[in-house]
Amino acid sequence: MTVPSGELAAARAILVVGGTGFIGNAVLRALSRTDGVDRDRMPRLHALSRRACAAAGIPGVRHVTGDLTDRRSLRGVCSGIDTVVHTASYVGRDPQRCEAVNGEGTRALLDEARRAGVRRFLYVSTASVYGTGPHRGPGEGQVGPAPASPASASRLCAEEEVRAEGGTVLRPHLVYGEGDRWLVPVVARLLRLVPAWPAGEGARSSVIEVGDLARVVAALVHSPWVPDGGRTYHVADPRPLPMERLLAEVRSVLRLPAPRRVSAADHRELVRRSLPGFTDHQYALLTQDHWYDTAAIWRDTGIDPGPGFQERFTACSPWYREQLDRAVGD
Template sequence: MSAPGGNWGFRTGVNDFWGEDHGRKTIGKTILVTGGTGFIGGAALRALADSEPGTNIRVLSRQPLPESLRTGEVLHVHGDLTDPSSLRGVCEGVSTVLHLASHVGRDPELCDVVNRHGTTALLADARRHGVSRVAYMSTTAVYGHGVHRGLTETGVNPLPVSPASRSRLFAEQAVRGFGGIVLRPHLVYGVGDVWFIPTLLRLLNRVPSWIQDGAARVSVVCVDMLGEVLSGLTRIPWRGGETYHVSHPRSTSFRSIVRTVCSTLRLDLPSRSLPVAEHREISRGMMPELTDHQHELLASDHWYDSSRIWRKVRQCPGPGFSSRFARAADWYRDLLPIG
């Protein structure tokens, strides 16, 4: 949830970086990453390091970088999204900002401080230093309640229901107004995931039943593929003010997800199926921390048209959940037993 500051003695303007034909790199680039020590940010840093050796990467965070991130191409910049004064100067010399830090808890004040005011302060520094390329990682949670089937980025007006998603929608609006772009993944899995699959595992442990036979279809994306998309965006021009869904283009059923998870982790499959309402009533008692909205995400269709982003970055999304999940099996296995 944090981000950083510093003062640098050089500058790379966006026009110099792209050159006149907007496709040819003319000088080295510097990328500022907020949230680089987190789940998605870490994947972005790995992808950047793999695809663009020699790129200058600044990671904005309150704490020193973990040993795994301390390389010659990664520079720690101290700062905090809760302290706007610490963000002054962090964008000097930067060609692209990947703003991947958010507070996703339930404290409204902290959500506003980090997501609203922190983003505003970061954009102000980007403006001061002539940085126009800012990409913000948001979430499909900004759409709020409802069944979503093949939803496009303009298919429905966002109606967020939580402090986190409301403040992230504000950050979206600020970024688009600035001329940046917004990315909205749905459910993200992979090494480092502490919400999607762990929540599903806890639910299966406490309420070992299918929800409506596991028929709900959802959009998912592997965090490593999300990192590749972010890395790809740093290498191409973009038009500001746009929003992109970022999930695998093929939706998958929760029945398929649960079967893959249980098979890989050698867990028993649910032995019965419950209607959505009955399952929710039982889960309220067995897992009170699960919100109505979170249960809805596991019980009803939530899949999104993500075709535009793959065309944009000219990448192949590769295999889906059933093939990729095994790569994170050790991570999830270490989280067992789920209490």
């Protein structure tokens, strides 16, 4: 299935759930761009979040207040909406809140979408539903989910609900870029507290810059076709990233020397002592192979994956430096 060149579907309105968050805001920005889109076909953009606020200064975006944990607050939010892009999630460790936001919240949103006759529903999930690897290049459907946390388990349940309604699921793995509060900040904290790294052949991971992820979402939203009901896509740069390169870039931002090399067992013990809340699953995500075949999404959207990690990370390094320096100052 390929998007015909130059063809874009007219949309009545798009609702971005979690539109003020890291991924949701990038999606709104991508959807608000007019490049290659006939102005007469530009959609009306709505951003749903719990608190009334401007959608990070994006002109023309209408804010809608609603809480995924409160069904009553969602009544009517999909009225007149053609496409829902669901980017909201809770990634903490409270199992009840995971179910309330990711599980029941997604079901409530799907109920509203069904009532309103929404044409397409896109859910941004995570490749963490596969659990701890190593994973070395499986395509969609070639490895079974084995979530290792309440957050991933509840997001897997949400995926199943979305696919059952004919929606499309996107599974990025590690996402970086302006607004990132998890990947690079966690790596930075790790390098500051534990100036060491396991010796031996380094891991590779699937990564994507948040703007490139947003471009994928925008391409699916604007395309004249709706992916086959229940479709799941891996979404990442097609070139797996050696984690050594990520470490080197983060060290450069932090102005840190190269870490000393220790055995894997010694490194894990050092991390346990310095970061006792760092789970085995989180540790594995940074130290084991977790990369996936992403050919399908780039083929079906027909867009270019972009220049890759080095250029993208260089562009956002000043933002990371400001944020990480501020964190040290606080």
